[in-house]
Amino acid sequence: MRRKRAATACSCITPRTASCRCARARWNGSAGCRRRSRKIGSCSTRRTSGAWTPGASTTRTAKSWSAQADGGTVFEICAINLSGGSIGDEGFLDYVREQFAHFPAVRPQSICFEITETAAIARLDKATHFIDEMKSLGCRFSLDDFGAGMSSFAYLKHLPVDFLKIDGGFVKNMADDPIDRAMVEAINSVGHITGKQTIAEFVDGERVIALLREIGVDFAQGYGVAKPRPFGPRLQMAAAAG
Numbered sequence: 755m756r757r758k759r760a761a762t763a764c765s766c767i768t769p770r771t772a773s774c775r776c777a778r779a780r781w782n783g784s785a786g787c788r789r790r791s792r793k794i795g796s797c798s799t800r801r802t803s804g805a806w807t808p809g810a811s812t813t814r815t816a817k818s819w820s821a822q823a824d825g826g827t828v829f830e831i832c833a834i835n836l837s838g839g840s841i842g843d844e845g846f847l848d849y850v851r852e853q854f855a856h857f858p859a860v861r862p863q864s865i866c867f868e869i870t871e872t873a874a875i876a877r878l879d880k881a882t883h884f885i886d887e888m889k890s891l892g893c894r895f896s897l898d899d900f901g902a903g904m905s906s907f908a909y910l911k912h913l914p915v916d917f918l919k920i921d922g923g924f925v926k927n928m929a930d931d932p933i934d935r936a937m938v939e940a941i942n943s944v945g946h947i948t949g950k951q952t953i954a955e956f957v958d959g960e961r962v963i964a965l966l967r968e969i970g971v972d973f974a975q976g977y978g979v980a981k982p983r984p985f986g987p988r989l990q991m992a993a994a995a996g
Contacts, residue, residue, distance in 0.1 A: 766975070766979055766980040767831075767833065767953060767973050767974070767975045767979075768973060768974050768975070768979045768980070769972060769973050769974075830864065831864055831865075831866050831894070832864060832865055832866065833866040833867075833868050833896060834865060834866070834867055834868065835868045835898065836867050836868065836869055837873070838869075838870065838872075838873030838876065838877065841869055841873065841874070841877060841880060841881050841884040842877050842880040842881075842884070847884065847887055847888075850888065851891070854891065861892070862888075862891040862892035862893045863892040863893070863894075865893045865894070866893070866894040866895060866896055866916070866917065867888060867893060867894075867895050867896075868895075868896045868897075868898045868919070869881060869885075869895065869896075869897065869898060869915075870897075870898045870899050870902075870903070871897055871898065871899055871900045871901075871902065871903050871909075872899070872902070872903035874897060874909070874913055875903070875906070875909055878909070878912065878913075881913065882912065882913065882914070885913065885914055885915065886914065889914065894916040894917070895914070895915040895916055895917070896915055896916065896917035896918070896919055896953065897910075897913060897915045897917070897918050897919060897950075898919045899919065899921045899955075900918050900919055900920060900921055900941060900945075901920060901921040901923070901924055901937060901941055902921040902923060907944050910944060910945070910948045910950070911948060915950060916950060916951065917950060917951050917952070917953055917973075918941065918945035918950045918951070918952050918953070919952075919953045919954075919955055919975075920938055920941050920942065920945075920952060920953065920954050920955060920971070921955060922954075922955035922956025922976070923956075924937045924938050924941075925938060925954045925955055925956045925957060925962060925966075925976075926956040926957075926958060926962070926976075928962060928965055929959075929961040929962055929965060935965065935969075938954065938965075938966075938969060938971070939969050942969055942970060942971050946970070951972040951973065952971045952972050952973070953971070953972065953973040953974070953975055954966050954971045954973070954974050954975065954976075955975050955976060956975075956976045957974040957975060957976035957977075957978045957979055958976050958977050958978040959978045960978070962978065963978060963979075
């Protein structure tokens with residue numbers, strides 16, 4: 755069997771009106787993680803003898819980020835994608851707490867965990883518990899791919915997330931499809947009413963960016979903003995910008 759080297763990559767998430775250093779990474783929290791080509795990069799953890807052990811890529815990234823943070827320069831927010839299995843595992847909660855203790859320069863307030871709408875709804879009680887526990891440390895949360903699965907606006911009242919990510923299936927064609935545009939407007943409106951900031955995925959050009967500004971979506975992510983890059987160079991760019 756060929757060994758695959760773990761790697762961590764990220765993309766930028768940009769606000770409509772100003773620039774900020776925000777990144778989005780992927781962290782597969784369990785062996786049963788969901789893999790999709792449009793998720794950015796890969797970074798693994800593994801469970802051995804009942805304990806969570808960080809994958810080499812996770813450790814390298816945290817050490818690099820800690821070094822930048824010690825120098826006063828780091829991303830304002832790093833969004834880490836979690837698998838559905840992770841949010842229901844008490845062992846993973848302990849693992850995350852241990853990592854914050856091990857890398858004190860990485861502040862919980864700078865971490866935003868992303869969970870998919872489908873995973874959150876399928877494990878609503880466990881997802882709510884996980885979110886509450888991590889938010890007590892200062893972490894933030896986003897609900898990913900909203901509109902792609904078993905979406906119900908009613909669930910938004912019960913999930914204490916900070917960001918709502920509008921599924922790219924609606925965003926990418928919204929300049930030409932009035933139904934897609936209406937869906938983006940509806941999700942954005944309900945997100946704001948429930949106190950959440952909104953992020954549009956799959957933003958690939960100026961026409962879409964202009965429409966998102968008009969609608970009032972808070973953030974944009976996609977090739978029209980910035981292409982994914984390895985995490986290390988992103989940290990170096992953040993340091994240079996700082």
